[in-house]
Amino acid sequence: MQPEKNEKSSTRKCFCVLIYLVLLSLASFCWINLKRSRWHPQLTICDPQTKAQTDVSVSRLEHLPIASLESMLYEKPNALKPPRTDVLMLTPWLAPIIWEGGFNIDILNAQFHQRNVHVGLTVFAIKKYTVFLQIFIETAEKFFMVGHKVNYYVFTDRIKDIPNITVAEGRQLVVLEVPSYQRWQDVSMRRMEMIRDHSQQRFINEVDYLVCVDVDMKFSDYVGVEILTDVFGTLHPGFYGSSREHFTFERRKQSTACIPPDEGDFYYAGGYFGGTVEEVFKLTNFCHNAMMTDKANHIEAIWHDESYLNKYFLYHKPTKILSPEYLWDNNFGGRDFLKKRRFVAVPKNHNAIRNRRALNDYSRLRAKLKFLG
């Protein structure tokens, strides 16, 4: 019985040693792997899953549409010679300010034609302001986005008074019937709400960019794709040279349009803004909501929609700014820096068109005269 017992115990010993060796090699294998992945994390790039992801992004990049311009001849830009030194051409947040001489329209037209860009021009002709439409559209046919696809969106409460104007091929006149408001302030301010609502319901499906302007105006020189960008505002022709204290921002703290005395970049005009439909939706939605908040608090900003627009642009900087070439009033005469007057105010017979506003106009005129010295 003795030798049998000995044999059994030596087999058990062998088995234990074997188990010990297996466990040891397993532990060292794990340890080496752990160390390797800690020291060389980039090795995970070889992981088949990551490799698959890399392949997907490579193929997406490989199938991007290639846009290329045709060969063109034009004057070489000079890094040491700015085209103009008499005006500011770039904001501190690197948005271009659009002045004659600062761009080559042939290059821009080629780029925008390639994208087959479609532009909407919104204009309000409520009550007697329908009288401005004929000249507005006739001059736009001559000067606005010539050669590009254009939709005119005319908001009116007087469908019957809309002149019958034939527009060029690739252009369309769309008349939108909207309610009118009794107070002229509401006529002006509700434009934000109506542009917002129509952006959501229709403009987003029909155009890429919106340009939103006053109707008591005429085009007298070219306005093209140089103005198009995510979101743009326009320097008010009465305040481009003013100091902050002379900007007629809303100053009362109770208003959502309030701008503190030590803030504000430019004084933007209420009658000329635009951008992509998405950005114009955001802008008009902000302005309308701010107006409704103020209305509930029985306060209305000093220059109505213009005050809310200025508040928006203070904290949502425009990606381009139009110079006063794009919004001028010949009552100011000319200026040396003004190489073109592209869009100018049509003189209004205030008594016939809007007699109720005479008092306010007087105070505005005084502000303008003060600025002009």
Ligand code: 5GW
């Ligand atoms: C009427 C009386 C006083 C002020 C505005 C109106 C008015 C403005 C109106 O009866 N019907 C109308 O369609 N509007 C729209 O609001 C026009 O598109 C107009 O261009 C815009 C802004 O009003 P404006 O042009 O009189 O304002 P300002 O600051 O250019 O003189």
Ligand code: MN
């Ligand atoms: Mn106007």
